[in-house]
Amino acid sequence: MRKWIALALALMLLLPAFALGEEVAGEIVIGIYEPASGPNGAGGKQETLGIYYANSVQPTVELSSGVYKIKLVEVDNQSSNDKAPTAAQTLVSEGSSIVLGSYGSGVSIAASGIFDEAGVVAIAISATNPQVTIGNPLYYRICYLDPFQGTVLASYAMDEFAAKKAYTLAQLGNDYDVGLAHFFTEAFKAKGGEVTGETFPLGTSDFTAYLINAVNGGAEVIFAPTSTEFASQIITQAAANGITVPIMAGDTWDSSVILEAAKGTDLSVSVSTFFDEGDTSSLAAEFVSGFKAWLNANPEKLANNGGNDIVAAVTALGYDGYMVALEALKLADSAERDDIADIMADVTYEGVTGAIVFGENGDAVRDQAFIKRTNNEDATWVFVKVQGITE
Amino acid sequence: MKAFKLSIAFLLALAAATLLFFSFQAKDSLPQLLERMDPHQAALQDAQMQKARDRVLDSFAEGNRERTLRNLDRYTGGFSDSLVMDSRTGFELFFYENGPSLSALGMFLLVAATALTGLVFSRQGKWRRAALPVVLIAALYAGVYILENMVGGSSMLMTVLKKGAIYALVAVSMNLLNGFTGLFSLGQAGFMLIGAYIFAIFTIPVESRPQVYQYYAGGLIQFEMPTLVAMVLAGLGAAFFAWLIGLPVLRLKSDYLAIATLGFAEIIRAVFQYDGLGPITNGSNLLRRFPTFQTALFPFAVAGVSIALIALLIHSTYGRSFKAIRDDEVAAEAMGINLYRHKQMAFVISSFFAGIGGALLAMYQTTVQAAAFTSAMTYEILLIVVIGGMGSLSGSVMASFLFVAASEWWLRFLDNETMMGSFRVPLLRSGFRMVAFSVVIMVVVLFYRQGIMGDRELSIARLTRWLGRRGKGGRDG
Amino acid sequence: MTDFISANLPYLLAGISVGGQYALIAIGYTMVYGILRLINFAHGDIFTVAAYVMLYASASLPLYLSLPMTIAFTVFLGFAVERAAYKPLRNAPRMSIMISAIGVSYLLQNLMWYVTGGLARQYPTLPWISSTVSIYTATTKMVTLVTPVLTLVLVVALVQLINHTKVGMAMRAVSKDFETSKLMGIKINAVISVTFIIGSFLAAVGSMLYFSNYTAVTPTSGAMPGLKAFVAAVFGGIGSIPGAVIGAFIIGIAENIIKALGLTTFSDAFTFALLIIILIFKPTGLFGEPVHEKV
């Protein structure tokens, strides 16, 4: 096998003639490790869209030994831990120099052992569970963590809605939901608030009972950090049952599904996320317009985004993730996995979702989150403010 | 004739001894080897070379054989011109790189030699018949170990073989229930979950418990067990739950039993995810950092032993009474077989091995989360049993390797949009792999109801007959 | 007293509404089981396909066209599944038919993933049903009231069909004794097809009601209601249609009561526990009649 890789690398070096157009010294493989089916499939696809768009914007990287074409190899981990090892192993065997993904912390952690053994650096794009990077030296992350996001939302709930009693709703068995709800509860209680929490089993569609429990419990804010499928059930049923209490959630709710569900209702739905479409900085605006054009040009990609061209936060993060990978390749000035591993810690990149600098454990140092509210008339996001942790 | 066999046996033993001696000797000779390869210290001038060499020595000190070999390969390949490679160092380098495979080969030759001598001296038929299977099994295990060292422990082939071995054990345990006793149970994922959790809970090292049980202050259980003990405990735990749920459920007719066991698996999943049990099961969060196996031999060995036990059971008087219950319950009862007790035995044993399979899957995944053990996993295993052939152990084993390789390796290309020149191959986009796979399963379920082996076992006699028939063009069949 | 009612009225309404939707699915299970002794695992997925077809159809067609088209498509799908996956196994052992049902469910779910991309889609708002209405102090959708009424109407119509028409009599005969009805010249395949057609029709209607109440459609959103509807069918006495309906309402209301009591984590687990308890004490369910094994 080792001889085989050596041979493949040698072959790649002798391939200038086959490259398209400009002089290319060969190909560097970047692995995409995302769920395309299973409960997280929808979010995974939107993240992958960001990566493919970034590839269309920047298909090559220039190293001292020449310009290399980036080859994306995508694999579906079906958002389940027992499929993770073979999916991760496929990327390693395909010769990925660096891997992007995965949406969902569980599958990322499940694959960390395989990436570590093969010496491949992996960049978690939107997996916010702290355990993804703790104890996994080669796993880096460009989004903020649950502890940060939970506390930010708790501060926002108190500052914005002056809520004293909160109700959290999380999906039983989903470590993202339960983790975020836990940190929100801790932060909210630390600030003198009162929290009652409930969990619902996978496959639930009827949330009326939960919403009514919240209202009967006198909650002034409902915090439901669930996946998009349950989010739209919660929103439509909250509207149907005339719930007036404001609803809040984490980054998973930053998607067109929520806008569509909230359209025409008088619900107040606010979300903390990594990126805001309305962000007027040139970098973000250019990305948004470019991505929308690219998306509308391809009906299949439009379908993967839920049939509309609203930019999900994970798409923006996917874009930044790809660019960070290119930065790493440039800094290491080689496609060798060990070289990239050595320099990864000091890669920095001014991304669409803000400055990315890696702190301890390989987590990006992020100290503020965008807070957005839904505009229910024309189903768009309204930028509220950038929220840090207020003591 | 006897002398000839003995001399061959002796030769085999001799070869084995030399192989074992040299590979053992080369085991930790790498530092001296590097010195000898670079007599006039070329590394000191060339920083690049020095860095590559240090990397080799670091990973060697770390004991990570996989990475050491990779760095060594790059070092010898990249700087071959400034290294001196005389025959002796070349020989030692060869033995260092292929040490484990050669020692495995040595072990196999040793087994073959003993089998041969045993054959010559033994009288009873039983030993003579056992010689060939023993050698074949030794060849299989040595082959897996050699393959692993040749291809690299974390290659695609080995990952699929590891998962294949684990699914083989679980498929055989489900076949014992559905295929041999005629009990249609859909609770296999639930018992795997119990096994995986019990194994993980009792083997997480105490020092990493605070980090794993982050929301539950380090968790309730503050001790750890050796791996094998925990695996047996995992099986016993699953068996206990099987006995418990068996009390009410085993008297039910086949399709009610299916739904009741399916319901049981859902209940178990909800219980293990319950926040209240967090200090023990870590609620909805992951369990990780428990010991995992480094070589593919471990799952192959555990699965091998378990499947052998199940095979022994099936060919015993109890196995025959299970098959009687499958064929005709009324007649079996009339022949004095207590239906309830025998069904309970089959159910508990099958769950015991499903628990061990769950523990192996936990080690394979390096993480355990109840969310993964859904009814979809039970359906997957059931389909493996059907493809292999209900009532055939060798069928289930073959089918699980085929199933895992096909669904998670060979058919993956169906998910990626491939371009033939400028023409985009239609249909190929993410999700198509699973569609193609489920169509294949429907075809098997509908038209090849017997599956690969039907209810026949793969025996050496049948294999030679089959190969013979292929050779003669299969005329006289 | 009144605040007790106003606090619990919403739970009751939700229970009745979801109970009615389960009933429409459960009838499909009970009829197919009564005739073929088969748990039609794919029934829940046909229910989801109906939702997707409605979603895609109403995107381009006006409502009065997309509604009938959806029902027609679902009925055809139910018929096709029976002819393709169950007819070849007519005299195969019971286990292989059930495995074929699991295979069809596996295939349908993967197909939906492939075609729709898996992102949750919003079910179109049917004009009259999904407008909100308030009863006493609770506000809910019109569908919560329409469902029980429509369910009862459909059930009564179905019971009339079963008891007072030739096809109905044939179905009852086949469910009593498969072999002898074949000997009596009843065209078994036709009767089975009719059963699947009726089952799929009710599933299509059920999916319209269900998804106008819970409007997010994903490839697996039909799996859990399907399983719960089967539990209801067994609970009411598999094979008996009134049993399935009453079982469905009981399960729907019980589920919501458990959530009201705060044991939300175990709401699904409780339904399965209920099933196991029923199977032990009264294996034939509330209204089922015991089946004697001839020796």
Next chain:
Amino acid sequence: MAERVLELQHVTMQFGGVVAVDNLSMHIDQGEIVALIGPNGAGKTTAFNCITGVYVPTAGQVRYQGQVIVSAQPQGKMKALYAGSYKDFPSQRVTSTPDAITKLGVARTFQNIRLFKTQTAFENVLIATHLHRSSNLFTAALRLNHREEKQLREHALKMLEAVGLMDEKDELATSLPYGKQRRLEIARALATNPKLLLLDEPAAGMNPQETDALGQFIQEVRERFDLTIFLIEHHMDLVMDISERIYVIDFGRQIATGLPQEIQDNPDVVTAYLGVEEE
């Protein structure tokens, strides 16, 4: 007086309104061959099923070697509906599963052959030896019981030899010709070392020569294995030839009993079978 092997007292079996077996009382002594005859649907097989525990009778008692193995009173719905003529019911209720009764030494064959279809003839008989095993699950699986295993296999072979099926022992049970399948079922029943053998229409579908051979075989088996035999049969010449006593039932009720000769010219039996002549 020979020791009483089997005794039925007022056994009644009622399905809803239909009384299949009505107040049947009879006995069989050690070493006897007793036949139970009657027109189709008279309740013969139902009586068998009450004795072997497949059905729990609505009322009545079955004693085997003096020990009560089945005793029942009308329960629930049956109490009101009870149409059987026997009134004062035995006090305690005893039920035992078919396998418990077989362990006591009551073996049976079935009217429609119920052989284990995926097993060979030898395996079919070997399964019947399972109930005499002393090894538990682990000793059996780990082959620690090889002595016992050898005994069971020899016992099974002996049974096959007794019924003359040695050369078909490795054939699939269901691929054997009809007559041989019947004999295999008898061999399987014998393998459970019974004291009382219940044969349910063993000669069904056999031609006269085969029926004759079967008759000798049954008598020889009784001698060789010191058995008591209780026989349901329609072939009158077989019944008359080998049975010491005969019970005749019609519509579940016993209408005659006695020696073969008496039964042959008993008018009630003739009308039960042939119906009343047209005047």
